Amino acid sequence: MGRDGQWAAARRIRLVNVGKSLKRPSSATCDARVLPLCFLAPCAGSVNMPFASVRRTRSIDSALERHLLNAFLPPTPKTDAQLSLECILQGSNHGSGSAQARSVLVPNTHPRDAKPRLLLMGLRRYVFMFSDGSAMYSNSQWLRSGKSSIASVVFHKMPPNETLFLESTTRIQKDSIHSFMDFQVWDFPGQLEYLEPSFDLEDIFGSLGALVWVIDAQDDYLDSVARLNRTILTVQQYYPGINIEVFIHKVDGLSDEYRTDTFQDIVQRISDELSDHGYENAPVHYYLTSIYDYSVFEAFSKVIQKLIPNLSTLENLINTLGNNCGFEKTYLFDVLSKIYIASDTRPVDMACYEMCSDYIDVIVDISELYSWDHPDRKPKGDQIQEAESHVVLHDETMIHLMEMNKYLCLVSVIRNPEAREKRGLIDMNCRTFQDSLNDVFSRSWEQEDEAAV
Numbered sequence: 001m002g003r004d005g006q007w008a009a010a011r012r013i014r015l016v017n018v019g020k021s022l023k024r025p026s027s028a029t030c031d032a033r034v035l036p037l038c039f040l041a042p043c044a045g046s047v048n049m050p051f052a053s054v055r056r057t058r059s060i061d062s063a064l065e066r067h068l069l070n071a072f073l074p075p076t077p078k079t080d081a082q083l084s085l086e087c088i089l090q091g092s093n094h095g096s097g098s099a100q101a102r103s104v105l106v107p108n109t110h111p112r113d114a115k116p117r118l119l120l121m122g123l124r125r126y127v128f129m130f131s132d133g134s135a136m137y138s139n140s141q142w143l144r145s146g147k148s149s150i151a152s153v154v155f156h157k158m159p160p161n162e163t164l165f166l167e168s169t170t171r172i173q174k175d176s177i178h179s180f181m182d183f184q185v186w187d188f189p190g191q192l193e194y195l196e197p198s199f200d201l202e203d204i205f206g207s208l209g210a211l212v213w214v215i216d217a218q219d220d221y222l223d224s225v226a227r228l229n230r231t232i233l234t235v236q237q238y239y240p241g242i243n244i245e246v247f248i249h250k251v252d253g254l255s256d257e258y259r260t261d262t263f264q265d266i267v268q269r270i271s272d273e274l275s276d277h278g279y280e281n282a283p284v285h286y287y288l289t290s291i292y293d294y295s296v297f298e299a300f301s302k303v304i305q306k307l308i309p310n311l312s313t314l315e316n317l318i319n320t321l322g323n324n325c326g327f328e329k330t331y332l333f334d335v336l337s338k339i340y341i342a343s344d345t346r347p348v349d350m351a352c353y354e355m356c357s358d359y360i361d362v363i364v365d366i367s368e369l370y371s372w373d374h375p376d377r378k379p380k381g382d383q384i385q386e387a388e389s390h391v392v393l394h395d396e397t398m399i400h401l402m403e404m405n406k407y408l409c410l411v412s413v414i415r416n417p418e419a420r421e422k423r424g425l426i427d428m429n430c431r432t433f434q435d436s437l438n439d440v441f442s443r444s445w446e447q448e449d450e451a452a453v
C-alpha cells in the first residue's frame with residue numbers, strides 16, 4: 001500500500017478514535033496565512049510567549065520576513081512542501097568554495113532536475129584470522145564498515161538484524177530518495193580508489209550535499225582514518241564548502257569508556273592531520289552511530305538538516321509553536337525515513353526522539369491494518385484532510401502527531417498538564433503552523449526561481 005493510503009487510513013483512525021473535528025480557521029483567521037504566528041493561541045499560560053517578543057527574537061530571513069509581513073495579499077494556493085536543494089547547490093551552502101571549485105574544474109550549472117547527493121564512503125579491508133585469534137592483513141576475509149547497512153536501515157526500513165545478510169557492494173549504488181526533498185544516496189564500494197586520475201572528481205563531488213564517511217569503530221580504524229584524511233585534503237582543494245560527516249559506527253559493541261576514547265582519538269587524528277596541512281576549520285563533524293539504536297537516525301537528521309534552506313526559520317516557527325502550546329519537545333519528521341528535518345532548539349532528548357519516532361510507526365502500522373476499503377463503510381460527514389492523533393502514556397505524557405503534508409508530520413511531547421487539557425487549541429495552532437510551513441517552503445521555490453532569472 002502506498003504512503004498516501006497509509007495517511008488516508010490514519011485520517012480515518014483519527015475520526016474514529018480521536019473523534020474531535022476541529023475546523024480550520026475560517027475568514028476570521030484568514031490573515032493567519034500571512035501573519036501566521038500572531039494567531040497562535042496560548043495553550044499553557046506559564047509558557048506563553050507574546051507575539052511581540054517572538055518578533056523581536058526570531059531571525060527569519062529578511063526576504064521571507066517581508067513576505068510574511070506583506071499583509072492583505074490575496075490568499076495564495078497552498079503548495080506541497082517539497083523542497084528542492086538547488087538553491088544550496090547554487091551557492092547558499094557551498095558558498096564561495098563551490099564557485100572556486102567550479103572555476104578549477106568543469107563548470108557545473110546544476111540544472112533544476114539535478115539532485116544533491118549524499119556520498120556514503122568508508123574503507124573495506126581484508127583480514128586473515130588465525131585460529132589462535134591473532135590477525136594478519138592478507139587477501140582473505142572482508143571487514144566492512146557498514147555503509148550499505150546504514151542506507152538500508154534508514155531509507156529502506158530494513159530491520160538491523162537483516163543487514164547481516166547484505167552482500168558486499170561491488171559498484172557505486174545510486175539510490176534516489178523521493179520525499180519532502182529529492183536527493184540521491186550513493187553507496188561506494190569500500191575498496192574503490194576514487195582518488196585515482198581515472199575518476200572525474202567533478203562527477204563524484206560536484207552537486208554534493210555531504211560526504212558521509214563511515215568508520216568501523218570495532219575494527220582497527222587507522223587505515224580508514226588515513227584514507228579519510230587523504231580524501232578531505234583532496235576534496236578541500238576544489239570543494240572547500242563540502243560538509244564532511246564522519247560516522248564513528250558500530251559503537252553498540254563498545255563500552256562507554258572505550259567509545260569516548262575512540263571518538264576522541266579519531267577526532268584528534270583527523271584534526272591534527274588537517275591542521276598540519278593548514279586547514280584549521282575544515283567543516284568536519286563527528287557522530288557516534290549504530291544501526292541497533294536511534295543514533296544513526298539522529299546523525300542522518302543532522303546531516304540532512306544542513307541541506308535545508310531556511311532551517312533557522314523552521315526552527316523559529318517550531319519554537320514559537322512549542323512555547324505557545326506548552327510542548328516539551330517538537331520534531332518535524334520525514335515519515336518515510338523517520339529522520340527529523342527540524343526541531344525546536346531545546347537540547348535533543350533521545351528518549352523523546354525515540355518515543356516520537358515509535359509513535360509514527362504505530363500510526364503507520366495501524367493505518368496498514370485499517371486502510372482497506374470496506375464496502376459497508378460510509379463517510380460520516382466532512383473529513384479533515386490531515387491525519388491527527390494523540391496518545392497519553394502511563395506517566396501522563398501526551399504524544400501529539402499531526403500530518404503536515406504528504407511527507408512530513410509534526411510530533412510533539414506534552415508533559416504540561418494544563419496544555420494537555422487544551423487539545424482544541426493545540427490542533428488549531430498546529431494548523432496555523434502548517435500554513436506557515438507551506439509558506440516557507442513555497443517561498444524557497446520562489447527564491448530559486450528569482451535566482452534563476
Ligand SMILES: Nc1nc2c(ncn2[C@@H]2O[C@H](COP(=O)(O)OP(=O)(O)OP(=O)(O)O)[C@@H](O)[C@H]2O)c(=O)[nH]1
Pocket residue numbers: 122123124144145146147148149150160162163164165166167168169170188189190191249250251252253289290291292
Ligand atoms: N554491530 C554492528 N554491526 C553493524 C552495524 N552496521 C552494520 N553492521 C554490520 O556490518 C556488516 C557489513 O555491513 P555492510 O553495510 O555490508 O558494509 P559496507 O560498508 O556497505 O561494505 P561494502 O559494501 O563491502 O563496502 C554487516 O554484517 C552488518 O550487519 C552496526 O551499527 N553495529
